[in-house]
Amino acid sequence: MSLYIYIHTHTHNHTFLFFFLSVSIYLHLFLYIIQNHFTYVRTEHMVHSEEDGEEVVVIRSYDHCTDRARVERLERSCEIGHNDRIFLFTDTLGDPICRIRNSLLHNMLVAEVGNELVGSVQGTIKLVTVHDNLVKAGYVLGLRVAPPHRRRGIGLVLVRKLEEWFAAHGVDYAYMATQKDNDASLRLFVGKLGYDSFLSPAILVNPVNRRLRLPSGIAIRKLKVEEAELRYRRHVAETAEFFPDDIDRILRNKLSLGTWVAYYNKRDDYNVGNWAMLSVWNSGEVFKLRIGKAPLGCLVLTKGSNLIGKYLSCVGLTALPDLFTPFGFYFVYGVHTEGQFPMCGRLVRALSEHVNNMAARDSECKVIVTEIGGKGGDDLRRYIPHWKLLSCDDDLWCIKPMKLDVELASSTRSRSLFVDPREV
Known part of the structure; x- marks a missing residue:
């Protein structure tokens, strides 16, 4: 009996000690998270x-x-x-x-x-x-x-x-x-x-079209997350401003619909080495947009194009969706090309049409938004479908050093721009 009591008590003390240490560790972890992530001001x-x-x-x-x-x-x-x-x-x-x-x-x-x-x-x-x-x-x-x-x-x-x-x-x-x-x-x-002006990217907005026929000579493949991360770190990290170090977290986020690469089926001296890639983020799952005020012409165009939308699609035109009620959108990020224009530009266009076909299957998605800037931005925008009426070419990024020993990053067009989809 005494041996049983000793063993039982000894085990109970160890259990209590383990419980106390576990609570202490979790409490310290909780306080650390509060202090670093939710500092009350x-x-x-x-x-x-x-x-x-x-x-x-x-x-x-x-x-x-x-x-x-x-x-x-x-x-x-x-x-x-x-x-x-x-x-x-x-x-x-x-x-x-x-x-x-x-x-x-x-x-x-x-x-x-x-x-x-x-x-x-x-x-x-x-x-x-x-x-x-x-x-x-x-x-x-x-x-x-x-x-x-x-x-x-x-x-x-x-x-x-x-x-x-x-x-x-x-x-x-x-x-x-x-x-x-x-x-x-x-x-x-x-x-x-x-703050000082730093970069001036363009925001390109395109209404979701009917399903488009993709060019037959171009292959489009969805990348695994690990492969997409490797390509971004190898080809984009060293050439893009504001490239996020946690690109893997972005690609694995449930809002990231995937990354696709496009290349030519037939490899010859003319198109060898040309490829393009982009990723898609479903911003419509986070928040919706609605036009609250617009020119009368925009309102008339919206209502009129919806009335004759079926006929417009028959002649290859896109009807402007109703943007006066809340709508979702896909955000295209991480657009990158390797090779020479116009060959790689055509690959970007094919990828954009592929994204349109994805969005056409989503009843909540009404527009596709792409933001590009810096080196290669002017070349890319010619191959990314967009409506000038809805797009914006006067976006301005401003920057400010927060430490005395940090030099001011001057305005530059020698590098491309990576726009984090989490902050759209």
């Missing part, structure tokens, strides 16, 4: 209002339970667009941080005046290639300020607090994307925050 700032004089603005971390509905209302009140005629509204499908959730390290800050949520900004941190160097880059996106509270310095305070979060995580560069004609954004980021 709360500060108060004074901003100037012409109507009310000075007012207190509270900047704090986003709380999904209390802020979700209010951030969605803020998003609906703010328009985004690439010119002064067409405005887009976003539907985050009940998840305001959907655009940054797939990034490993992300943060969202909100601004409050009294009990009213009046602004928000989002940011991500990742390792990327800038001028042949692997650096930590912080991306600023989704800056929103409610229209009645603009021109009071709220946007400035939000971005500065986000930059403090960048600095706390050792970020080398901060960057953002806007439009060349967005004077308010340029006054804030370039005029007040010290």
Whole structure:
């Protein structure tokens, strides 16, 4: 009996010790994740209002339970667009941080005046290639300020607090994307925050067409994730700005529909060494877009082309889909070619038509979006189907060094641009 009690007690003590150590380890791990990924921020700032004089603005971390509905209302009140005629509204499908959730390290800050949520900004941190160097880059996106509270310095305070979060995580560069004609954004980021223009890519938008017949002399093959990662690291990493070091995480994400390579079936002296590749991201699973304001001609063209859509398809034309109701889209990323134009350009066109056929089977997908810039961008855009009415060629990326010992990355066209689909 005494031996049984000893053994039982001894085993019980070891079980308790194992349980205690396990809880301790998980607690420390939980605290580490909270500290590094969900750092809570709360500060108060004074901003100037012409109507009310000075007012207190509270900047704090986003709380999904209390802020979700209010951030969605803020998003609906703010328009985004690439010119002064067409405005887009976003539907985050009940998840305001959907655009940054797939990034490993992300943060969202909100601004409050009294009990009213009046602004928000989002940011991500990742390792990327800038001028042949692997650096930590912080991306600023989704800056929103409610229209009645603009021109009071709220946007400035939000971005500065986000930059403090960048600095706390050792970020080398901060960057953002806007439009060349967005004077308010340029006054804030370039005029007040010290950002400099870096690259000017083009956003190419094409309505989803009926299923297209692919050229018979071109083969298209879907790559395994491991093969796609190897090709990107071998052929793109050393030539593209902002190439993400965690490309494997992107390719394995459930939103990444795959990577395809195209080449000529017949190899001869004329086309040997020519191939092209691209990847596709289903952005429509994350959020939807809707045109909120557009020229009368665009509205008439949309309604008219839908009425005669069947007849347009018979003569090889594309009907403009209804973009005034929420729609999803595919984002094409990692477009890369090897060889000479126009041979490799034709391969890109074949791949684009293949993506169109994929999208044609998805009832939620209405357009295909591709963003290209830097070296080879002008050559590529000629072979990527797009509508000029919907596309944008005045996108502007701006960058800012966050450390004194980091040189400013000047504007360059000698390298291509890799656009991370997680941050579209």
